[in-house]
Amino acid sequence: MQLVIRDLSKTYPNGTQALKDVSLDVPQGMFGLLGRNGAGKSTLMRIIATLQDPDEGSINLAGLEGSGVDVLRQKHEVRKTLGYLPQSFGFHPKAKAERLLEHFAILKGIAEVGVRRDTVESLLRQTNLWEVRGQKLGTFSGGMRQRFGVAVALLGNPKLIIVDEPTAGLDPEERVRFLNLLSEIGEESVVILSTHIVADVMELCSRMAIIDRGEILLEAEPLSAIDELRGRIWRRTVNRSELPAIEGDLSVISTKLLAGRTIVHVFAESSPGAEFEPAEPELEDVYFSVMAGHHGRRAVEAVAEAEAAS
């Protein structure tokens, strides 16, 4: 079971290039797609979820039915085994949770009444919504609605699950609950989770990709990506007024506030100065150094450009 994405490009009619030659290999398990808002995550997710079409490229869901399924052409085949949780969605406010889930179960092809009831019940229990199954969806809180969306996405034993920014807008408790749920289901399917929250990926995903302006900048395992940065991230606590000078001299990848003081993270092959102390890299450092072009595709391209110029 593997999702193979090759050379995907998409330009919107208004000229925005949402995806540029995106190629990814997504194996079974949780895959994190990390990028800031507007990076092209949702476009990519919708294309995989059969709701948009790219201008160029191919997507193949291998390991399903012999030679695999062409996601862009055999949409109906994909949908039979797809679970999709969009970035923003709603439900008919007057529908009751259990009834609506049963409706979706029919739409997802679960024919037999008994099986359908069992599936609906266990999904509602798993998402902790069993107690409120008779309530109208209009009365649900954001987290409950999100979990109901997961229940819908999990119907019909999906082999491909796409979850677009599921934790945005959840309170910390709901977020934990939600991530637990995702990790439980992520074992037997291809699960793609898009997010702009680095911690989500760190906690859940065995593989990840960083996307920005429609380009994949890095495709790696989070832990090995962190290992690669070990010894190249330096930290220093400074006053706000010192910041411009440091930014001018060094490769600052992130600045953070802590109790009114600024903590600067700098990318450097060797110690940039005595004031700096080595920092234990985190996934966030990976993300920021990739975005800043010190690591990953942008760094490689910069080197190549420099070589070409010399």
Added chain:
Amino acid sequence: MKLREVFRYELEYRLRSVSTWLYAGFLFLIAIWTFLATAEGSAYANAPVRIAGGSAIAGVIGLLVTAAIFGDAAVRDFAAEMDPLLFTSPLRKGDYLGGRFLAALTVNAVVMLTVPVGHFVATMIVGALQSVTVGPFRILAFVQPWPLLVLPNLILAGAILYAIGVLARRVVPVYLGAIVLFITYLVAANAAEQITNPVLALLSDPIGIHTLEVTTRYWSEAEQNARLVGFPAELVLNRAVWLVVAAAVLTLLYRRFRFAHAPAGTTRRGLMAVVGANRSRAKRVVAESIEPLARPVEVPRIAGTFDFRMTVRQTLAIARRSLTEIMASRWFIAVLLGCAGVTLLMGWNVGDTVFDTSTWPVTMLVAGTVLARRVTPIIYALIALYAGELVWKNRDANVDEIVDAAPVPEGVALLGRFLSLVVLIAALQVAQMVGGILIQAFHGYYRLEVGLYLEVLFGLKLVDYVLFAALAMTIQVLVNHKYLGHMALLLAFVSVLTLRMLGIVDHHLLLYGTDPGWTYSEMNGFGPFIGPWAWFKAYWAAWALLLAVVAALFWVRGREPGARHRVALAGARFGGSIARAAGGAMVLIIVLGGFVFYNTNILNDYRPGRDAGLPQAQYEQRYKHFEDAPQPTIVDAKLRVDIYPDRPAVDIRGSYRLVNQTGVSIDSVHVMFDVHRSGHQGALDLVRPRLEAGGRG
């Protein structure tokens, strides 16, 4: 100052959006169509009276545009959830409400300028077609109705709809309000004739069309052609009264409106406040239990099965779901009650004038006149409305991405919705039947022919409505914009009427959903009409199937906009069962259409409506010189008439006694047969004339 800024912002926003100009185009076409459809009779096509009447009618149809423009102006902030930002700024509510209203009014008034322009173009069309005489062009005839009829009606409707929108904070009540206004106009026009009290007549005529009619009723043809309507006192008074009403509505709005947050789900309060029934019903948000996540539950890993039975089941599930959603709305019961109520109102006087005699409201009158004719515009409007809601329901609830990614074929999504629409229509039919029975009961007439009701409502009219529903859904899918879809549908509907009225196209094989008509008689029921009717309907049902194919091909799924993409997608979807359905529909169209054509044009002599007078003209030309020829007078007739309604045939035997009362001798007697009646067999024996005592010839 702030008023000006609110006004300017709204004006710019509206003028920059494409829909405004599409509305203008829509009204332009509507003005042309309605003008053409009513251009008959002896007065000039561009007689000032006629242009004035046409302006008022275009204004009524313009309610749809008014609802869109004012509804948008009223609701946009709430829909975009921008209201907290606005309402916490130092903006006074008078500036806010006033600026918005005036801007919407200005835009709508500008859009309404297309009505006189459309009338002018229509005049030129009529002139070119030479179907009706066109008088000299007078610019005042086009200009005057605008301030007299169009603008005041616009202010009234705009004030009411804007108030509804602002207080309800949702757009659906605005459209329902527009429908209620529309019905009110119809009922008022229907009832105004009976009102003799001048004050009441004034009050019962919100759009001034009846007052206009009364003012100009006794104008001679020459006056109609030459006289401008001007600003007659009655009409000006009527307008003034209704402008005061509009001002009162706006004042009420100003006093009721608050810059306040309305919790979701209680938006009804604003509206209820107006009705004076403010019962707060706070939304209950379920408090979440803060327990740890329930122990992992084993979810049965059941993959879907997809066979034909599943397809049927999915279709029914979607139909059921759609139906529940619509019926769960509080408006649905109001629609049903309204439907029964309107039937009662519009049919109340049905027994009053049948050949100038008043009769009981027998079932045939109620079913055949009220339910099959008078109420139909409202049913069509409701079908159009619900078709739009059904096509858009998932996108409106923002659940479309989830549903679109589910393994449901496009045809199933469409068919399920269509089925629910059919059930809705059936519910409307029941409501009308209740209204009809109430008419009879209130008149003390209790011979209810339920069978006849069912035949008319669930046999004849249901078929009409279902065919229309197919067209409505297809147009909604194709246009892919709910309100423009409604307008496109209305345009299509009016086009069919106009083409028919003008006699340009009137073969029922060419006008979607039409049929040769039917009449019911107490003697032989629907007699010979059902057969031909059914053939035509079967033919149009085949077209409806083809429409369904088109709708399935263009069914919007996913978030990929753009016409080019949709066409490409439709091409990719064509195949399998969709291709088979298309092929089947084509074959049916050709076979059924061929059979009908064989009957109408080959077995029988088909004559287009515009040539209807031709035989009469030929007759007059050929026999004109006999006009004053002396002829005997029939002084006695003995006829034995046998009628065989089931064949249908009539056998008449008898004798006439002719007497020459002219005083001159007659060399020939002229006898007229209707040679166009099929199956006519006639024999005529002339008895030798004899001279009678006292006779002069």
